[in-house]
Amino acid sequence: RMLSEIDAFWMPPDKLMYENIVFRFVVLECFKNGIPIVSVYRRRAEEGIPLAIGVDYEDIGRQTADLVLKRLSNGKFALPVVEQPRKFLLYINDGVVSNLNIKIPDDMLNLTVPVKSGS
Numbered sequence: 001r002m003l004s005e006i007d008a009f010w011m012p013p014d015k016l017m018y019e020n021i022v023f024r025f026v027v028l029e030c031f032k033n034g035i036p037i038v039s040v041y042r043r044r045a046e047e048g049i050p051l052a053i054g055v056d057y058e059d060i061g062r063q064t065a066d067l068v069l070k071r072l073s074n075g076k077f078a079l080p081v082v083e084q085p086r087k088f089l090l091y092i093n094d095g096v097v098s099n100l101n102i103k104i105p106d107d108m109l110n111l112t113v114p115v116k117s118g119s
Helices: 020-032 042-046 057-074 094-099 106-111
Strands: 037-039 051-055 088-093 112-115
Touching (some): 042 088
Parallel strands (some): 037 051
8 A cells, every 4th residue: 555655665674574475575566566675685686676775895894904903002992892884885786777767866876786686
């Protein structure tokens, strides 16, 4: 019922959403209604979802090294250090994005990583 009222379907990182029968139902219904799906798993973009949000793991490595160097030079941290990732990526299944006529804004193109179904 809600598909006529939404622009995109956010598929949260919830185990229930990715059970085969639920996943297939959501994908089929969204595609029948021209609704793009956004996930947090690159693998799902490779399986046919148009968009997935992820982090740049190379930058996570650099960020971790920076924290280690900071700790080595300054001694102990007063509190546990938790930092957010500095760089996010947008995985795009070009074939699905094209079929759904999704336009990626030019200012986001440098953050995109193309993936192919079945890769």
